[in-house]
Amino acid sequence: MPTPARLHVAHALHTVFGDGERVPDLWDRGLGEDAALGQALLGLCLRNWGRLQAFVKPQLKDPDRGVPLGTRVALAVGLAQLAWLPGVTDFAAVNEAVGLAADRAIGFPPHRGLVNALLRRAAKDRGALRAALDGLPARMDRSPFAERVLAEALAPHGRSAEVEALWSRLSQPPHAAFRLLKGTVPEGLEPDPALPGCLRQAEGAPFPRAWLESGAGMVQDRSSQALLxxxxxxxxxxxxxxxxxxxxxxxxxxxxxxxxxxxxxxxxxxxxxxxxxxxxxxxxxxxxxxxxxxxxxxxxxxxxxxxxxxxxxxxxxxxxxxxxxxxxxxxxxxxxxxxxxxxxxxxxxxxxxxxxxxxxxxxxxxxxxxxxxxxxxxxxxxxxxxxxxxxxxxxxxxxxxxxxxxxxxxxxxxxxxxxxxxxxxxxx
Ligand SMILES: C[S@@+](CC[C@H](N)C(=O)[O-])C[C@H]1O[C@@H](n2cnc3c(N)ncnc32)[C@H](O)[C@@H]1O
CATH class of the missing domain: 3.40.50.150 (Vaccinia Virus protein VP39)
Structure with missing residues (x-):
């Protein structure tokens, strides 16, 4: 039985690639201490989805045959952990992904063996796996919509040549920005030097969950703060x-x-x-x-x-x-x-x-x-x-x-x- 974090990630991937809908705001509710792992893993799967699929395809017996979404999700979740989450053991990454494939609701049980074999092979050299994935062209992770968005973002500023640099920035998880509503600035937050009133996390400081829940502050993106x-x-x-x-x-x-x-x-x-x-x-x-x-x-x-x-x-x-x-x-x-x-x-x-x-x-x-x-x-x-x-x-x-x-x-x-x-x- 996969752990809740991997199950939540698999469900979120089905919401996007199966139902064509956005990841719900509170998709990670109830994950407790595992929320950070779930968030990191979902981000890695979504940001590298195109490359993960491209990596898998040539390893299939019949690369041109459609692969069920349940199999693709299990493989992506397993490969992302092996490649980019060194804290996760080989055993956990492989077995949990096989568990996802075996789940009748979100997996594809006939492909348990395939998922197991492919991930075991990848786990033999995680450094090589990471290098192979990172070496695939970044544009594999961009839909036509994403290409257009990048072009439009840069054009009015005369920076049309900087598509790869912008994509690389957008492919990193964003830094949260905060605003004080009452009381004093809590420990771990510091003023953003470029934007009066905006607060950011100090290096290594934890996310200020309790402060936000108390109503003394809120998350607000830097652009919204500048706009207002x-x-x-x-x-x-x-x-x-x-x-x-x-x-x-x-x-x-x-x-x-x-x-x-x-x-x-x-x-x-x-x-x-x-x-x-x-x-x-x-x-x-x-x-x-x-x-x-x-x-x-x-x-x-x-x-x-x-x-x-x-x-x-x-x-x-x-x-x-x-x-x-x-x-x-x-x-x-x-x-x-x-x-x-x-x-x-x-x-x-x-x-x-x-x-x-x-x-x-x-x-x-x-x-x-x-x-x-x-x-x-x-x-x-x-x-x-x-x-x-x-x-x-x-x-x-x-x-x-x-x-x-x-x-x-x-x-x-x-x-x-x-x-x-x-x-x-x-x-x-
Ligand atoms: C971009 S969000 C607003 C975010 C909000 N201003 C903030 O900063 O927290 C747009 C909101 O408008 C609502 N909305 C969409 N169409 C609307 C309409 N015709 N009349 C009123 N609200 C609408 C949506 O449900 C959504 O909550």
């Missing part, structure tokens, strides 16, 4: 976070503008409930509304002088944090997402007060999810003016104005954080 450090003088009286759950950005809006009324919308009922609980735990006042933001805004009679629209998107800027995304992106219905963003954006623009600020953001590098919306809106709505609310360094060379930039799109080669595009408008 916008410079905008007029104090808002009414603010809207139009797509708010899980509430990281709602929290910052509430802390930055404590005197303003805050409405937080979320379409999905369970996420809206979670948002309510999170804000209550943090002692923040906001009117949480479970609704489709566009419908709610179009009901009329509502206006806001600060609107944040952190729209649903492809997530193409989060490949580092979500290594399953390269394998799911090709099946994404991008035109539907883009139309949804446009619908939300138009509704939001209609509720912006004169002199107010609208920030639209997506964690994506794809131009159709932000840059194209911005151009279309500027052309269609003469009353809108770009607002230079971010330091110029966050803009692309073409978008850097004297007083800053109205288009937030950090250079992925010099900025460590998720890929984001955001733009800001005010209305005359």
């Amino acid at each position: 450090a916008y410079a905008w003088e007029p104090a808002p009286a009414r603010m809207l976070d139009a797509c708010a759950a899980p509430g990281g950005k709602t929290t910052v809006l509430a802390l930055r503008h404590p005197g303003a009324g805050l409405w937080a919308l979320e379409r999905q009922p369970r996420r809206a409930e979670r948002l309510k609980r999170t804000l209550a735990q943090r002692g923040l006042a906001a009117e949480v509304v479970q609704a489709d933001a566009a419908v709610w805004l179009e009901e009329g009679g509502r206006s806001f002088d600060l609107i944040l629209l952190d729209a649903p998107c492809s997530g193409s800027g989060t490949l580092q944090k979500h290594p399953e995304l390269p394998w799911l992106g090709d099946a994404l219905d991008l035109p539907r997402l883009v139309a949804e963003q446009r619908r939300l954006l138009e509704a939001a623009v209609g509720c912006l007060t004169p002199g107010g600020l609208l920030i639209y953001a997506v964690c994506s590098w794809l131009p159709e999810e932000a840059a194209a919306h911005r151009e279309a809106l500027l052309a269609a709505q003469p009353g809108l003016r770009p607002a230079n609310i971010w330091p110029a360094a966050f803009g692309t060379p073409a978008d850097r104005g004297e007083g800053g930039t109205s288009f937030f799109r950090p250079d992925p080669m010099t900025w460590e954080g998720e890929g984001f595009q955001a733009f800001a408008f005010t209305r005359s």
Whole structure:
């Protein structure tokens, strides 16, 4: 019987490669001390999936015959441990993988022998296995979607030649970034020298789980923190976070503008409930509304002088944090997402007060999810003016104005954080 960590990893791989869905947020719940092993192993399997499959193929009797997913998962889990997790014994790596293959729900029992033979052979020289896998071309781990994301991420910064360097960075597990909500900075966290207010783990410090669970701090990516450090003088009286759950950005809006009324919308009922609980735990006042933001805004009679629209998107800027995304992106219905963003954006623009600020953001590098919306809106709505609310360094060379930039799109080669595009408008 495989241990829970390997079983969880195998189930997560089936979710991605069998069901075509993202790894659920709490996929490692209940793993306790084994969570670190599970996370490392799942990351290795996803980030090296293409190369792991390519390594196995020539060793099969009939390489062109389809191999059941249960066999591919068991082999990937076994090989990843043998190649990259030296702390795992040969015995554990091989036997647990054979156990996965034997599991009727997630394995393929007729291939137990095949999995056993292939892994035993690989275990004879783990260094050679690692060298063989690392020596395969990195592009084997990139889907057409991933290739496009890399190209789009680099192009506006004039760095098109740096695809391999960017991929190599995105293939490392990301460093978590934190924000203090109350009290003092706990031991093990230190200020991020490049981003005021941002905290990071000191070298060798453990993940601050207890501090996060106490509600005194939260995880927030560096890009989101930089995005929310916008410079905008007029104090808002009414603010809207139009797509708010899980509430990281709602929290910052509430802390930055404590005197303003805050409405937080979320379409999905369970996420809206979670948002309510999170804000209550943090002692923040906001009117949480479970609704489709566009419908709610179009009901009329509502206006806001600060609107944040952190729209649903492809997530193409989060490949580092979500290594399953390269394998799911090709099946994404991008035109539907883009139309949804446009619908939300138009509704939001209609509720912006004169002199107010609208920030639209997506964690994506794809131009159709932000840059194209911005151009279309500027052309269609003469009353809108770009607002230079971010330091110029966050803009692309073409978008850097004297007083800053109205288009937030950090250079992925010099900025460590998720890929984001955001733009800001005010209305005359
Ligand atoms: C990118 S996430 C927001 C993340 C959030 N701003 C934060 O920083 O924690 C987008 C959220 O919008 C919600 N959403 C998607 N379509 C929506 C709609 N039409 N109206 C309201 N919420 C929507 C999604 O369920 C998801 O929770």
